[in-house]
Amino acid sequence: MKDNNIKFIPDIIYEDIPFTMLIHLLSKNTTVISDVVYNWRWRETHDSITQSRNAITNFNSRLNALNICWDILKKYDYLKNDDLINAFKTKILNLDLYIFLENVGDNEEDYIYKIQELVYKFLRDWQMLDLKLASSLSIKHQVVYYAVKTGNLNLLKRFTYDKNVIEFKHTLRGKKYSVSIVDNNDPELIKKH
Template sequence: MSPRLSVVVPIYNVERYLQECLESIAAQTFGDFECVLVDDGSTDGSAAIADAFADQDPRFRVVRQENKGLGAARNTGHRHVAPDAEYLTFVDSDDTLPVGAYELMVRSLDETGSDFAAGNALRLRVAGLFPSHGHRKPFAETRLKTHVTEIPSLVTDRTAWNKVYRRSFFDAAGVLYPEGILYEDAPVSVPLHYLAKSVDVFSEPIYHWRVRENGDLSITQVKTDPRGVIDRVRSIELVREWLLARTEPEYREYLRSYDHNTLVEELPMFFWSVPDGDRAYRAAYQQHVSRLLRAIGVERLEALPAPLRLKYRLTLAGRMDRFVAVQRLHRKVRTLRARLAA
């Protein structure tokens, strides 16, 4: 008899964190699961840790492949889970879970019939657990059988690992993780929010998202790597391409809503990195963000607050020196306001 829940854990060079991650999965109060560990060509001791864990707990098994990246490893794990498991979830191999996470979400899905459940997250630091700013708004309150059209901030719920999917829903959607890019979560998470008939949303933290602080930063923590801006823009474009391909009339409004969030929340996150980036980073920002702005429609900028309009116009004009000066002034003003409020 197949387990009810399949857990997929992509693994690549995380020997420092992997044991803690796997122990947190094994300790779940919901025990009817299998865990597929995908060794994505690790060159450190991760594979040995995974093998040892699988030897001692039959719910865990290891699949190996040459290094292809996180999106590919998740897709490999999905292909190797039990074919008739009822639910599916993903865990990143440097993170952990509170012991009742899966029990909470599976029980809710059993009761509501929703297509998936999603929950809040905490940042896991050496000093302890802290709220995740990015999850604060969409998970401000628990709401069962809801939808992104009822909670618009769920469009920012892009992470792969704070969810338990009904397997039939996930498979029928046919949306797999893009391979070879960073920020591969959104091109799956956002479409599935729109496709779902209903979603169970929990304010209770069900995931501990690690901040690497010991010198081995994840690539998404290196804010001035040009690949970060290039791949994040590509991730946004993949979501837009999926929305544009849908023929249902409501998807026009979904695209408009998604584009608005991109302009006012997602792209502005890059602004803070541009002054610290080198010439290559600034060139990547200017080229790829400009391409996205033109695809969304430059006329959409007119409805934005003046500071955003100014920064986007400078970006489109290639006036990066002026952009940097404006952003540095903005940083000084924000710092001064924070001091006065303290």
């Protein structure tokens, strides 16, 4: 870190994302250990800046951190490394964007629309709207990103409302798809779609 003058970027949220990426990209040697050396504290009060999942400013900060990572990949000429880029984009779909999408249906209509718009623009700008990488994600993730791509807010709300998803079945060759959802407000508990 000292040799490459790597430091946390001041005055941004999610500064650990570009910091960690830069460390790994510039490392001459990386060792993976199984020891727990980092504890992440989850606050029950939800007053943590980074744990708030329903604030547009936090989401924009997350997108900013990801865009800084893209600039790092570009600066160090990693954009031609398809395996690295695809792995990074898959991580973005599976984690960075999805943590803000997973319960978006619990919010007001304006907020849902704004998040859908921001995610759509991000996917467009990063050339991910074809959703090819999403095929490696869970079916629920795929449905949520399809809803974002098509602007189907009803579908987005339906799959991101605070529900417990019991089961998704997927048969590739036979083309059979089945979705079962536990709806906490439904006396019958299970709806089949």
